[in-house]
Amino acid sequence: MPPEAGARRRFLAAAALLALPAAASFAQSARTEAAASLRFGVLPVGGAVESRESWTPLLGDLSRALGRPVSVLSVSSYESLDQAIRRGDVDFALLSAKLALDAVAQQRMKVVAQVKRSAGVPAHRAVLLTRKADSPRTLKELLDAPERWRLARGDSRSVSGFIVPQQELFLPHGIAMERFRSELVDTHQGTALAVANGDADVATNNTTDFERFRLQFPVEAARLQVIWESGPTPPALFVVRRDQPATLQKQLQDFLVSYGQARGARGDAEREVLKQLHAPLGYLAQDNSALLSTAALDYQLARQRALNAKWVSQEAREARLERIERSYAQLVAALRGAAP
Structure with missing residues (x-):
């Protein structure tokens, strides 16, 4: 065998040996990722x-x-x-x-x-719950004096537990949730239980979770009534x-x-x-793009808050409103440009 051929064979063998650990490592990594x-x-x-x-x-x-x-x-x-x-x-x-x-x-x-x-299925909506036997018995009674009542609500990122009631009901009546006598933040099950057990006077909730609550807690649910219902909310x-x-x-x-x-x-x-x-x-x-309706809700809530807030000057209010408009436009463009 010529010296050059022997050298080449030894080089290829050495290279193959060096490649084995790398190949084994890659195969192990692929198995780990899959598992x-x-x-x-x-x-x-x-x-x-x-x-x-x-x-x-x-x-x-x-x-x-x-x-x-x-x-x-x-x-x-x-x-x-x-x-x-x-x-x-x-x-x-x-x-x-x-x-x-x-x-x-x-x-x-x-x-x-x-x-x-589906159009044939009741839409998911935000609701307000109160006890049948106690005040407030009507929406008017609640809105006339929010500082009298203890509120149980969802997290500020909950659509039915916070955003929709605030945007569709309270802010249009000039009421921030902070005006209530006290606030308890919990899950939808927790807010319904709080009102049913007398630990709160009114609770934010939604039609889907309240129906689930009726099945799981029939005795407590029988004490509750719906005094307000929103339009359909995003899924x-x-x-x-x-x-x-x-x-x-x-x-x-x-x-x-x-x-x-x-x-x-x-x-x-x-x-x-x-x-x-x-x-x-x-x-x-x-x-x-399914989030466009939620982005619109978020925008409307931010704008209503800015309009209802107290500002040191009209210029400061306008600057805040401009930032809200700009951020919303950028978000809408991003959501519409997303690929399926």
Whole structure:
């Protein structure tokens, strides 16, 4: 064998040996990524354990469809879920419309689906609850003297628990929620219980969660009445981190859209799961433009607050209104430009 051929063979053999660890490392990395748990975040309706149990069947089916584990992070507040998203501890989530808007605008997430609604199904609306046996018995009684009443409300990022009642009802009557005698911030279940048990006089809530409350707490629900109802509110949305592989994002969207749509025993079982999750019609493919109505609500609320606030000068008020207009225009442009 010529010396050059022997040298070349030794060089190739050495190179192959050097490549083996790198190839093994790459293969191990690919296996680790495939096996890594996909982390799902959701706000609990009642308790965190109850929420995890409700989602277990659907997430189990998703795990089998993806061929990787799926874990659930069920937290007790909007703030906790928002912080988990900010830390990167959540890969995809089902969020209220305002929380989804913040996640898309600030935390590099994108919309992939929403809870499906139909013209034949009662729309999800914000409501105000009071006790039947006590004051305030009417909306007028509440609005005439808000400082008399104890309010139980949702987080400031809750569409039905804060944003819609504030924007559609209180601010148009010149009332900020801070004018109430006291405020208790809790989940929709917590606010309803607070009024039913006499710890608050009025609660913000919504038609979907109040119906769920009727089933879980019939005795307490019988003490309550609805004294105000809003127009339809934006639906909850599924969002996913934009840095997740495009193939995974598409798999998630396809799974959600097809869930409960099959015929036969499997479809029947999936539809029962959807009923437990209060999404009997399933889910609809969506993109970031689904958040336009929520952005409009947010804009209207910010503008009403600015108009109702006290300012040192008209110029300061106008400057604030201009910033609100500019920020809203930029957000709308971003949401409309997002790809499905």
